[in-house]
Amino acid sequence: MCQPPETAGERQRSSQALTIELQTKGIGARMVALLALILLSFTLPSIRSLGADVADQASESICFENGKWFDGEQFQSGSRCTAHGVFLKALPDGSARSVDLEGGYVIPPFGDAHNHNFQGGSDTARTIHAHLADGVFYVKNLNNLPAMTDKIADQLNHARSVDVTFANGGLTSSGGHVVALHLRLVSYGVLPKDWTVNDLDGQAFTIIDGLPDLETKWASVLDGRPDFIKVYLQNSEEFEKRRDDPAYNGRKGLDPALLPSIVARAHAADLSVSVHINTAADFRTAVEAGADEIAHLPGVLFEASDGIAAYKLTKADAVRAARAGIRVTTTAAFSVDHLEDPKQRRRLETEILLPNLRLLQRHGVELVMGSDIFRDTSKKEAFYLSGLGIFSTLDILKMWCETTPRAIFPQRKIGRLEAGFEASFLVLAENPLANFSAVSNIRHHIKQGVVLDLASLDKDS
Numbered sequence: 254m255c256q257p258p259e260t261a262g263e264r265q266r267s268s269q270a271l272t273i274e275l276q277t278k279g280i281g282a283r284m285v286a287l288l289a290l291i292l293l294s295f296t297l298p299s300i301r302s303l304g305a306d307v308a309d310q311a312s313e314s315i316c317f318e319n320g321k322w323f324d325g326e327q328f329q330s331g332s333r334c335t336a337h338g339v340f341l342k343a344l345p346d347g348s349a350r351s352v353d354l355e356g357g358y359v360i361p362p363f364g365d366a367h368n369h370n371f372q373g374g375s376d377t378a379r380t381i382h383a384h385l386a387d388g389v390f391y392v393k394n395l396n397n398l399p400a401m402t403d404k405i406a407d408q409l410n411h412a413r414s415v416d417v418t419f420a421n422g423g424l425t426s427s428g429g430h431v432v433a434l435h436l437r438l439v440s441y442g443v444l445p446k447d448w449t450v451n452d453l454d455g456q457a458f459t460i461i462d463g464l465p466d467l468e469t470k471w472a473s474v475l476d477g478r479p480d481f482i483k484v485y486l487q488n489s490e491e492f493e494k495r496r497d498d499p500a501y502n503g504r505k506g507l508d509p510a511l512l513p514s515i516v517a518r519a520h521a522a523d524l525s526v527s528v529h530i531n532t533a534a535d536f537r538t539a540v541e542a543g544a545d546e547i548a549h550l551p552g553v554l555f556e557a558s559d560g561i562a563a564y565k566l567t568k569a570d571a572v573r574a575a576r577a578g579i580r581v582t583t584t585a586a587f588s589v590d591h592l593e594d595p596k597q598r599r600r601l602e603t604e605i606l607l608p609n610l611r612l613l614q615r616h617g618v619e620l621v622m623g624s625d626i627f628r629d630t631s632k633k634e635a636f637y638l639s640g641l642g643i644f645s646t647l648d649i650l651k652m653w654c655e656t657t658p659r660a661i662f663p664q665r666k667i668g669r670l671e672a673g674f675e676a677s678f679l680v681l682a683e684n685p686l687a688n689f690s691a692v693s694n695i696r697h698h699i700k701q702g703v704v705l706d707l708a709s710l711d712k713d714s
Contacts, residue, residue: 314345315702320354320680322670325651328358328684335676338412338701342672352704357680357696360650361668362390364657365631367548367582367623369394371417373401377408384415386707387630388679388695391658391667392417393623395483395527395548396431398456412701418661420527422458423483424474424515426496426507430485430529431458433503458485461507464514471518482519482526484512484544487554490534490563504554506535512542527582531555532563533570540573546660547574547581548623552605553588557597564605571616580660581613582623586637590626602641610643621657631657632692639689646689676702 314336321328334341334349370380371394384392392415399421409417425431435457438444444453454460459474461467474482487506488495495501496508506529507515519526525545530536531554539547552564574581585606592598613620622638624631631653639649655668666674677700683691698705 313702314341314349315352316344316349317352317354317359317699320357320359321684323358323360323650323654325655325669326647327686333359333670333676335702338676338703339666340670340672340674340676354680354697357682358684358691359670359678359680360685361654361658361670362677362679362698362700363388363631363635363653363692364391364393364622364661365389365624365634366393366546366621366657366660367395367584367625368392368417368631369396369625369627370629371397371402371409371415373398373405377405381408381414382707384630385698385700385705386695387632388692388698389630389632390415390677390700391661393481393527393661394419395529396420396423396457398422399477400456412703413705416662418480420481420483421474421477421479422453422456423485423529424459424461424507425485426505427460427462428499428502429458429460429506430487430503432460461511461515463508464511467511467514467518475522479524481545482515482524483529483548484515484526485529486512486535486538487529487531488535488559488563489538490532509535509538509542512538512544516543532559533566534563536566536574537570540570540577540579543577544579546621547579549582549584549625550588550606550609552601552609553584553625555588555592555597555601555605557600561600561604564609566609566612568612568616571612571618574613575617575619578619580619580621582621583610583634583638584623584625585610585641586634587625589637607641607643610641614643619656619660620652621660622653623657635692636689646686649689650685650692 314334316332316334318332320332321330322333334344336345370384371377371392372380384390394417397419402419409415423431432450432453435444435453436450439446439448439453450460455470455473459470461470485506486509487504489506489509492505492508495505512528516526520543527546527548528535528539528544529548530539530551531549533551536547536551551566555564588606589598589602592601622631622634624634626633635649635653638644639646644652658668667677670678679695680697680699681691682694682696685691698707
């Protein structure tokens with residue numbers, strides 16, 4: 254048997270996603286052609302840091318003075334010193350370089366727990382730049398082709414870039430969610446035109462149609478060294494109805510009866526399990542199977558013909574999820590945006606998303622910020638959630654800069670501005686608790702003790 258792969262916290266590994274986890278329904282030639290253009294777009298030069306070499310900056314002692322530091326509840330005036338990429342317990346003996354933050358508001362960097370922007374194409378540097386500029390330093394990619402992404406491993410997971418964990422191709426059924434999408438990408442030349450399902454299986458996704466498939470393919474899944482396991486459920490309450498009906502091609506997922514076995518195997522390999530869901534029944538199946546994370550709120554692929562009840566969670570659902578310690582990724586802005594009919598968008602928001610979010614919050618389910626929006630960062634999701642009126646500004650800020658980063662990298666000391674934690678932070682011009690839009694005005698970006706200059710371009714690129 255192969256050895257269990259290292260966890261994300263034990264190693265820094267990068268691969269990038271060529272896939273976009275979108276609903277296959279409604280994705281036509283225009284979107285796929287646009288994706289092709291994006292993947293062929295020119296590459297921006299990579300980001301370099303201010304002043305000294307990156308290694309020198311990370312190791313030198315720096316005292317960041319005259320800042321207002323977020324303590325998880327409010328901002329406290331003071332200073333923090335760093336060396337070797339972490340916050341220090343005590344001030345240096347006078348040899349530290351001083352940086353005046355000029356009264357700026359200091360917060361931990363942001364995370365995105367559901368991302369597909371890192372495609373492995375020529376726009377990698379542009380994507381890195383966009384995320385760092387928005388303060389999004391930590392990303393969880395829920396579906397990628399390792400053959401494409403391993404080629405750009407050196408561009409991620411270091412002090413001048415974004416830190417990313419990867420699932421590789423998710424587990425689904427024949428004709429299931431993401432299979433049809435990738436075949437469409439093949440037909441439009443975004444992926445090689447001679448690729449078949451067999452070429453994609455084990456890369457863009459892994460098809461598991463029964464326990465024999467799971468037993469046969471599980472070793473290969475582990476050999477790909479994923480940071481976690483992604484599983485697709487979609488309208489699992491109708492799995493038997495949809496299994497062999499071509500009308501549901503792309504609108505179904507894995508046999509829900511297989512999920513407990515997958516979770517058990519993943520946990521034995523020290524890997525967590527993130528489950529794509531669409532309906533409340535999918536949510537319940539994921540909770541009962543012992544999954545670690547639910548990658549969407551119900552209704553992400555909303556169809557009015559299913560009826561509102563199919564997407565409504567109950568108090569019992571929320572209580573069970575909270576007791577099990579399962580976190581839920583929001584992706585609410587994407588859920589609404591992908592619907593073209595304004596009436597259906599409003600219906601999804603008011604009758605499904607808002608009640609479910611209130612229920613999960615009320616019963617203590619951990620919510621993490623996730624965008625699932627191509628060519629954008631989790632900033633859009635943060636502003637969407639802020640505008641719903643459910644969460645306080647403090648709730649949104651903590652979800653984005655504390656809970657989400659730690660959910661992506663649970664074994665790392667991030668998300669706090671305390672001694673022993675990684676010295677990564679953002680300096681804002683204004684107080685985000687008084688005006689949430691202040692998160693858009695970032696004066697300084699510091700990652701693992703390195704002060705980044707996003708306006709500068711690497712002369713060697």
